[in-house]
Amino acid sequence: MIRRLYRSLTTTAATLALATALAGPVTAQGVPTVDTQNIAQEIRQLQLLASTGLRISEALSLSCDDxxxxxxxxxxxxxxxxxxxxxxxxxxxxxERYLDQRRIVRDAGHDLFVLGHGHAPTATRAHVVFVRIVRKLGYRNPTGPGPRLHDLRHTFAVRSLETCGNDLRSVLRHMRALSTYLGHVDIANTYWYLEATPVLLQMIAATAEQTWIGGVA
Structure with missing residues (x-):
């Protein structure tokens, strides 16, 4: 489910469609009841989270100079x-496309991601917008649990590990690099993602079994 959501967040056409849909009904003057520009900017923010594995706190703390x-x-x-x-x-x-759009925001501060008031959204707003998006896309019911904003970080890590294929040594090398990339203090926190990657777990189990059989033989 989260992978389908990832694909829904990573195309320009999907971004525009989502921004329009999330804007909701229009007033008698034809003006959306929700600022479509703000929603589009926040979707760009979610795209960055999906493609880099950043924590939401890290993304909202970014400045243009970063x-x-x-x-x-x-x-x-x-x-x-x-x-x-x-x-x-x-x-x-x-x-780069986002920065082009950002230039039209009046009195924008130093925050990289800004809304119409010129400052970054709060983490609470980011979470609320994410839930609205996944509900609009049909990945979450009006009530009850569903994909979380932090799941974009998990999905990035798992997809990254899966690119290593069936090469166990490559997985272990990649794990060290991924731990640094994600900003983990302890690589043990990165090894957790193996549990969320059935293909890699099967490969590791098969390798361990072959090693054990070889030792017995």
Whole structure:
């Protein structure tokens, strides 16, 4: 489910359709009851979370100066850690389009992600908008549990590990790099994602079984 949601958040056409749908009904003058521009900006923010695995607190703390030629400079990570997050070319292209839109915001401050008032949204608003989106897309019922905003980070990590294929050594090397990329203090926190990757778990189990059989033989 979360993977289908990921795909729904990563195309320009989907972004425009979502922004229009989430704007809701219009007034008698034809004006949307919700600021479509704000919603579009927040969807761009969700796209960044989906494509980088950032924590929502990290994304909302970004300033314009943090977007560099080398990637995103995370200065307010968990436990005060800072790190550089490289950006894929497609993600950078989305960010460049976002910056073009950002320039029309009056009195915009230093925050990278801003709404109409010129400042970053609150974490609470980000969570609320995410829930509205997943409900609009049919991935969450009006009441009850469903995909969470933090699941975008989990999905990024799992998809990243799956690109290693069936090469166990590659998985272990990638795990160390992924731990740094995600800003984990302890690599043990990164190993948790193996539990959410059935394909990799099966490979590790098969390798362990072969090793054990080989030792017995």
């Amino acid at each position: 977007l560099t030629e080398d990637g995103l400079m995370i200065r307010k990570g968990k436990f005060g850690k800072s790190r550089l997050v490289p950006l894929h070319a497609s993600t950078r292209a989305v960010m």
